[in-house]
Amino acid sequence: MRGQVPQTVTIAGSDSGGGAGVQADLKTFQAREVFGTSIFVALTAQNTKGVQQSLPVPRSFIEAQFASLADDFHIHAAKTGMLYDQEHVQTVADCYQKHSFGPLTVDPVMIAKGGHSLLKEEAIQTIKKELLPQTYVLTPNLPEAEVLTGLKIKTKQEVKKAATTLQEMGAKNVIIKGGHLEGKEATDFVLMEDSSIFQLSAPRIQSKNTHGTGDTFSSCITAELAKKKPFKEAVFTAKAFIQGAIEEQIIVGSGHGPTNHWAKLSKNITVKEGF
Ligand SMILES: Nc1ncnc2c1ncn2[C@@H]1O[C@H](COP(=O)(O)OP(=O)(O)OP(=O)(O)O)[C@@H](O)[C@H]1O
Numbered sequence: 001m002r003g004q005v006p007q008t009v010t011i012a013g014s015d016s017g018g019g020a021g022v023q024a025d026l027k028t029f030q031a032r033e034v035f036g037t038s039i040f041v042a043l044t045a046q047n048t049k050g051v052q053q054s055l056p057v058p059r060s061f062i063e064a065q066f067a068s069l070a071d072d073f074h075i076h077a078a079k080t081g082m083l084y085d086q087e088h089v090q091t092v093a094d095c096y097q098k099h100s101f102g103p104l105t106v107d108p109v110m111i112a113k114g115g116h117s118l119l120k121e122e123a124i125q126t127i128k129k130e131l132l133p134q135t136y137v138l139t140p141n142l143p144e145a146e147v148l149t150g151l152k153i154k155t156k157q158e159v160k161k162a163a164t165t166l167q168e169m170g171a172k173n174v175i176i177k178g179g180h181l182e183g184k185e186a187t188d189f190v191l192m193e194d195s196s197i198f199q200l201s202a203p204r205i206q207s208k209n210t211h212g213t214g215d216t217f218s219s220c221i222t223a224e225l226a227k228k229k230p231f232k233e234a235v236f237t238a239k240a241f242i243q244g245a246i247e248e249q250i251i252v253g254s255g256h257g258p259t260n261h262w263a264k265l266s267k268n269i270t271v272k273e274g275f
């Protein structure tokens, strides 16, 4: 018998295509051997070609899902993904304050890779005001970090400035993901609670199957935090997990396919202190 296992929750949107959103998060939780639960905030009709439609879940039903989980589970860590609009962000922020679900990873999902909006613009203020002060780890990609800070980010100095600004806005730890940068390596920039900084890099893989990379990375951090792994180790494991999931490609669908959640942790990760 295995007995008690670490429990997690993803508070996000459904991807009917199974490669991103709640589905990617649950597959990651399973692969990392934590028990995954979910709170649906929105639904998308989506496949590897793009998002065809999206629909919000009624806010009272989000509250009901929070209440059901709080009544029965011991959730050790949580993450957010697609939050749809201002009112849904507010509902999630209020519910999170009310229930104790452990350290919160916020992936401030805004636009799907195909260009479809997953968050209404007016919701950004509410994320800043209501969610960032409750955030243990914030994982924006570069364009999301620019929107949240209002800063242009091109140089490493600017990445550092943006990360510090996001920390001042309330997020304890900040990871600015460099998947959208050019170059031979995919590098992520990490600013920790104690102000120390480091970079994690891996060889950039030429692949069109990168649907859900952000969700998979942030849900892996959440899984490791649920196991009480130290923050730095959790981020390292997440980088090795997403790199493996891109390296060991699977073919699903005809567009931007999903990553491989069965893959082994990649060994091709390098850490560098400072930016
Ligand atoms: N082609 C690639 N090769 C290697 N690593 C990659 C590649 N693309 C992204 N990554 C890594 O995947 C992780 C997620 O980063 P990315 O910038 O893609 O997030 P995102 O834009 O939020 O993803 P999503 O489109 O799923 O929202 C990061 O660790 C990033 O460095």
Ligand SMILES: Cc1ncc(CO)c(N)n1
Pocket (backbone or CB within 6 Å): 012, 013, 014, 015, 020, 021, 022, 044, 046, 081, 082, 109, 111, 112, 113, 118, 211, 212, 213, 214, 215
């Ligand atoms: C539901 C959902 N959440 C997040 C993303 C971003 O990867 C997506 N494409 N769909």
